[in-house]
Amino acid sequence: MDAVSPQPAPELAPVRPVLAEAVELARAALVELGEGEVGAHLGVTFEDESAATHRFDARLPGYRGWQWAVVLAAVPDSDHVTVSELALLPGPDALIAPDWLPWDERIRAGDLTPGGLLPPRVDDVRLVPGYVATGDPVVDDLALEVGLGRKQVLSLxxxxxxxxxxxxxxxxxxxxxxxxxxxxxxxxxxxxxxxxxxxxxxxxxxxxxxxxxxxxxAEYGCGAHSDTELPTGAGSAQFEAYDDGAVEVVALPAPVVVVEEDPASTD
Incomplete structure (x- = not known):
């Protein structure tokens, strides 16, 4: 049995031979279902004395790692096996959808765009009531001046x-x-x-x-600090300055002229 997913201890109990050997019956039930190609048999697990589950690789587009589960049943002391249930279940390496989140919990930092509206959560613990207007212009104007004109402010x-x-x-x-x-x-x-x-x-x-x-x-920092000073000096003394506008005169040795003799002159 290859690639059998881990099972709880009760399901490791021996499966009755009449149920364990009914692989083709389980496969035929899936083929008759007509939901696509049925892959390799992955194993059989114990359910109880009268039932066992056969698992097959599900070769369906978009269901990588999923398995077909076929529950077979046979009453005690009987050699007649029947199909009880068919199901498509995720295997240990199945590609499954992420857990569902309510819409108000899906927004992340950076999702808000110009023109979008994002109210705070109901009973948001980050906010507490701020100053409430009294109707007295003198008091209310002073409150706005010192920053108390907001209905809500950050809580601790x-x-x-x-x-x-x-x-x-x-x-x-x-x-x-x-x-x-x-x-x-x-x-x-x-x-x-x-x-x-x-x-x-x-x-x-x-x-x-x-x-x-x-x-x-306060303890963050960068190289553009107001007290940053550039290294002093005119550069590295390891190399001489190079002037790409200067002309260097190089003396070349005189060329050597080789005169070949005329073979006719030696006769």
């Missing part, structure tokens, strides 16, 4: 989630760029710290030639 969970995502992202301290940088963003003149509690560890890069406009971790 929302800030921590964002901070962890930024810290472990492309502009975090463990990125390849940061590891090769001579200094950190918190010491850079292009570093614009965020407001609020995130100010301690995050800012925005203001260097158009670096991570311009991206939130960067």
């Amino acid at each position: 969970e929302g800030r921590l989630e964002a901070a962890e995502r930024w810290r472990t992202g492309e502009y975090g301290p463990d990125s390849e760029m940061a590891k090769a940088a001579p200094s950190t963003c918190e010491m850079c003149g292009f570093y614009l710290p965020l407001a609020g509690s995130l100010r301690v560890a995050f800012g925005v890069c203001g260097n158009e030639l670096a991570a311009d406009g991206h939130v960067v971790y």
